[in-house]
Amino acid sequence: MAMFLKRLATAAPISFGGQTVSRSRLRFGALAAISGGISSYYFFSSPDLVYLDQLNEDATPKVALNSEKWIEFKLQDKAQASHNSQLFRFSFDPNVKLGLDVASCIVTRAPNGQNAEGKTKYVIRPCTQKVKMSQHFASLKPGDVVEVKGPIEKFRYRPNMKKHIGMIAGGSGITPMLQIIDAILKNPDDHTQVSLLYGNVSPDDILFKKKLDALSASNPNLKIYYTVDNPTKDWLGGKGYISKDMVVKGLPGPSDDTLIL
Structure with missing residues (x-):
């Protein structure tokens, strides 16, 4: 499953757009599309896509992510993490928190034609080299958007919970x-x-x-x-x-x- 990479230290900076940048100074979310994930995929249509500026303004604290609705994030830049892996950096309002806890994950989706009723189908899939989601991510250019839902909490870490x-x-x-x-x-x-x-x-x-x-x-x-x-x-x-x-x-x-x- 695709992951937001966050809270990374200043060691081993990655070059975005020809400039080496430490992630601790970035005011962006980093969404990693990396080959090698294994999972199932499915198609569906949904009307609940929400733009970030349409989120409830009274919500406190304000966060960029929403676990119940699909939110559009704009691609800021991408960088090579290894010979077959890339990091995708998406921008969001610097006045809100990302809303992704430690070890939580997100789900992304991309359009995949239309169904028999003429509604848009979406494919949701981890990023592996030969499937449609990876191909979609590979085709993204700065300014393109990706629909994201989350966070999905898989494990809640607490300091000193184990020795x-x-x-x-x-x-x-x-x-x-x-x-x-x-x-x-x-x-x-x-x-x-x-x-x-x-x-x-x-x-x-x-x-x-x-x-x-x-x-x-x-x-x-x-x-x-x-x-x-x-x-x-x-x-x-x-x-x-x-x-x-x-x-x-x-x-x-x-x-x-x-x-x-």
Whole structure:
């Protein structure tokens, strides 16, 4: 599922429109369309699209997202995150909050022709290379809009809820893990230890590796182990799929004080 990437630290800035920009200074939401997601898709028609300037002005606090209605976000810019992944940066009113909690996600949709009644059909799909949603995102230009609904809360993180959190991620699945990691490390009162097993096809497919390495080097509570299916000759990390042995050695054992994501 496509994810808003938020609360990313200043390490490993990404170049947007030829300019290198640290995300901590951006007044935009960042919507990542990344290949490798797996899910089902479905078609439907809906009249409940709402423009941001039509939202209830009395709502407090004001937020850009709406979990009940489709909201249009305008593409500000996009940047290459890896050889097969891109980050899409969408603008919204800087006077409102994005409204996306840590580890929450959003749903996007795109027009897909008309049904038998002449109503517009929409395809909702995670961003994988050979499906219509990825093709739609690849065709987007600055100024184009995308319809978004959310947030969808999958997991609510609370500081120090566990002493040790273990994470298993593959490919673009790093995005919710990175949100939690960043929230933990940016809170000086949060002493949670984090161990991450992160698998990818090749070293070039590892998203945000420079950022993850920088966070790990500067935070003793964060341990990261990478593994890839197709290692290069100079690769020093793990080889192959994440295995039982990697899990036993790299993640905390079962306990009331541990959590595995």
